[in-house]
Amino acid sequence: MSFVRRAATVIAAATALTAGLALPALAHVTIQPGSAEQGGFTKVAFRVPNERDNASTVKVEVSFPTDHPLAFVSVKPVPGWDVKVTEGKLPKPVQTEYGELDEAVTKVVWSGGKINPGEFQEFEVSMGKLPTDTDTLTFPTKQTYSGGEVVDWADPAKADGTEAEHPAPTLKLVPAGGDDAHGSAASASASAAPAAATPSVSPVAASSSASDGTARLLGGAGLVVGVIGIVVGALGLRRRPTS
Incomplete structure (x- = not known):
């Protein structure tokens, strides 16, 4: 159970990191x-x-x-x-x-x-x-x-x-x-x-900016999925019976 708890903690940390990377670029009024x-x-x-x-x-x-x-x-x-x-x-x-x-x-x-x-x-x-x-x-x-x-x-x-x-x-x-x-x-x-x-x-490329924001969010989601995959794989190895 301790391993599962540690895995859950890692996933939560990765999710928080992803949110921290993706949201600030979209959150504030800025000058460009x-x-x-x-x-x-x-x-x-x-x-x-x-x-x-x-x-x-x-x-x-x-x-x-x-x-x-x-x-x-x-x-x-x-x-x-x-x-x-x-x-x-x-x-x-x-x-x-x-x-x-x-x-x-x-x-x-x-x-x-x-x-x-x-x-x-x-x-x-x-x-x-x-x-x-x-x-x-x-x-x-x-x-x-x-x-x-x-x-x-x-x-x-x-x-x-x-x-x-x-x-x-x-x-x-x-x-x-x-x-x-x-x-x-x-x-x-x-x-x-x-x-x-x-x-x-000449207009500012709003569509390009929106695409950049979407790419950041998708990249963050990919990071979380990757971490989950690693944790699941590790759990599978830990539970595999020894010969």
């Missing part, structure tokens, strides 16, 4: 891609998954940084959703190459649409110029569900490197030409001209 070059323009998508089984996401509110404001922000229409871009006074005027900036986009709100359980949506934004005096920009986001629940994705990164419960979407900024600038292609194609802030018409 996660990095861009300093001093340029970029296009990003705020990826919002629906985490509830009994409610739909009906509103997404993204706050833009005011300590490092962005002079040019434009949004790509999302079918079925209304969008409102809010500009406001900055706490302190910021000097830019275009002159002193005392107002900037402080908030973008998408509403009127619906993200059903088991689905996600991406909201694309073109913005710039990105600052050169910081290595991160955070975009606290509020996700409202049809039942009235509001999830505030605004927790800062922890000093010990572990993930916060509700981390704020964060864009990493790297020096121009940096090797880890995954958003460098978008930044390079958008030159320093303000007109480059116009959002690209």
Whole structure:
């Protein structure tokens, strides 16, 4: 019996490990891609998954940084959703190459649409110029569900490197030409001209992202089945009568 108990413990641990590997990639509101070059323009998508089984996401509110404001922000229409871009006074005027900036986009709100359980949506934004005096920009986001629940994705990164419960979407900024600038292609194609802030018409590959999530889940399930097979085989060998 002790061997059976140990086998059950192994299976439970494998299941927990599989869930840990598969779920985080689908669980949080994130910004995609996660990095861009300093001093340029970029296009990003705020990826919002629906985490509830009994409610739909009906509103997404993204706050833009005011300590490092962005002079040019434009949004790509999302079918079925209304969008409102809010500009406001900055706490302190910021000097830019275009002159002193005392107002900037402080908030973008998408509403009127619906993200059903088991689905996600991406909201694309073109913005710039990105600052050169910081290595991160955070975009606290509020996700409202049809039942009235509001999830505030605004927790800062922890000093010990572990993930916060509700981390704020964060864009990493790297020096121009940096090797880890995954958003460098978008930044390079958008030159320093303000007109480059116009959002690209190429859609984000949502179907590919969904396939990636499915592959992770199937791979995790395969891991559990493999562990179960090993345990069953070991039980069979243990019970085989000796000659």
